[in-house]
Amino acid sequence: MNDVLYPFSRSARNLKGSAVRELLRDALKPGVISLAGGLPQARLFDVSGLRAAVDAVFDGNARTALQYGATEGQEALQLAISALIQKRGLNVHPSTVLVTTGSQQGLDLIARAFVDEGDTVALQVPTYLAAVQAFDLRGARYSRLQGDSGARLAYVVTNFANPTGECMSIEDRQALLRWAVAERVFVLEDDPYGELRFSGAARPSLWELARSIPGAEPWCGYASSLSKIVAPGLRIGWLILPEAVRDTVARIKQATDLHTSSFAQEIAARYLESSELEMRLIVARHTYAAQCEALMSAIRETFGNELQFEVPGGGMFLWCRFTEPVDTGALLPLARDHGMIFVPGSVFSPGGGGDTATLRLSFSAGSPEELSEGVRRLRRAHLQYLKKPAAETPRFAAASLSTPR
């Protein structure tokens, strides 16, 4: 059967598997410590709170939750999400909220709304890998934010970006919006991590800033999800968009999956209504701050000055760079043999040419002890790497590591 040459579409032929996907598979093996995937800490899931939310759905109108629903989302969840993001400075009518199957679907829908084959998407480099996958499916090309003119869409993670952990300054946000107006480029702000801030003050969203920049309001949208703050298994995300964009995106969504699980939506609505989340977020911020601190301490103790990083103010990721020449793509198979995995930094550059001495370590899923042990294993792999001549080091297969671009 595999010998059959199927007449696949151009986008299908261009798409390859992602590094993170292969790595996540590796991470499932017992004994391997994964600092690769951006999985939330499972101990933080509010199992009893969610169980109470499910009970509330069954005690209420369960048959409505089990029936087909509106493409835009269940009204109760639209209301709960609008209340949640009001605390983040976004004032929108509940009907503005377009519920998506995780924020990944939001990225895919926006790509389908704006990008034709060969069109340019402007992004931060390095950037979020799964966003690039969604754009690759459209046959996109890439440029840097505020770089070449002619981009059809811009994509930006403003708070604690994946993979760099960086938080955009207010000035940069304003400059981005002014560029969007001048170039007539729609900017999608992706904000999965904004609530996971453990130092510094929150910065306003593009949506909020656009109100004070002439002509900017029609040119930006906001995507977020419950995946990093409640539980990814619910697959609940949302888009906040100007009206004409929202109508177009909703029509595309209807053709894509009719609507996001109304059952999961009603559970999420009951949970958000219960006000459990605010207390839970305080715990989550402390937990991630402690895990981040444990990871940074372990690196300082184990690597000294050989592995550097920027101290993040929130999120899930530590972006690291070896000070001496180290090809992290070649280091990965050694690390795996030593029982830990990470993501080589170069895979986050969709155009290629990323810094091969960089790597992304996630501190979200492991306990402080696991993170320290992961760093010790990375160090053993690193020492082995330094002993070997570069030519003898088997580089992790490019096909499974790199995105198509």
Place this chain on the structure above:
Amino acid sequence: MNDVLYPFSRSARNLKGSAVRELLRDALKPGVISLAGGLPQARLFDVSGLRAAVDAVFDGNARTALQYGATEGQEALQLAISALIQKRGLNVHPSTVLVTTGSQQGLDLIARAFVDEGDTVALQVPTYLAAVQAFDLRGARYSRLQGDSGARLAYVVTNFANPTGECMSIEDRQALLRWAVAERVFVLEDDPYGELRFSGAARPSLWELARSIPGAEPWCGYASSLSKIVAPGLRIGWLILPEAVRDTVARIKQATDLHTSSFAQEIAARYLESSELEMRLIVARHTYAAQCEALMSAIRETFGNELQFEVPGGGMFLWCRFTEPVDTGALLPLARDHGMIFVPGSVFSPGGGGDTATLRLSFSAGSPEELSEGVRRLRRAHLQYLKKPAAETPRFAAASLSTPR
């Protein structure tokens, strides 16, 4: 904001809202009897059985259900679905099952895998409207099954098709497969209604028949879902595909929504494992048979020979045709004024040119009493229609009724 001309993609510009969507909105108004949407009968939802399934998830490893999962699906659900479809004659290894966010996502993924702009999709005419929406998003053109050569994909609902209620003969299924092999066209068999048979014997799937037709196995796939037999609100569907197609489609799915809700998947797995479904399906078949009979009796009594139909052997739809010239698109607004809605038959012909005297009546959602009352209201609208000169009858706005093609 609406005055901004966004640089939308070609596929976005081509897509319009669907008739069914507008009609479903109308159906939400109190007092209107909808024979339009294909909603399952909410009284059939096994609320207590699903509640027990949720309890089983929470009593088991809830944190796994709440975490990110594999793109292909949760292993427990893959196993449960392979057992379910084995009863339908499909023998596949559980890992062959690709879980989708409802079968609608399955159609969208297959369209993305096989169809580029301008490519031809071969289909039954009339055909399922939401499938056409997914193909429209790819910029597809349409031909009839086994019609012109050069199609890239064929789409067929084999059992109790939407809207006609027809069940393909075994001979036609075999001929379709032989055509697929000769033309090298991948055929997706969509089977949401096969379990809802209330007369006659089940017919083998294309997947099953392909085993005895030389070269046919790589050229067909199977889509189905729990929406019509358990509950649509879960958004659980699946695809069964040859290996190379499955790998490609899984990669596309990853870029689309990472994975279908692992929480909903684990609930569905516990439910299918509980063996409640078999008993429930017996009840569902009896219920739909009775509702279908009530609808047919009401039509015979109310319309005599003026409205004809084929007696369906299962499913949810009755495909009707006025024997005298009646434009059902013009009849619809009158029917709505009389408190009932249906779907005019011409909208199911993606190339246009459908029979304007046809209409689709759904017997799935209403009680026998509601169905009879719906028919009486339709008759009052019909009598009003016959009294008015055609020119004075306000035709339902074409923009909201017709698909782009």
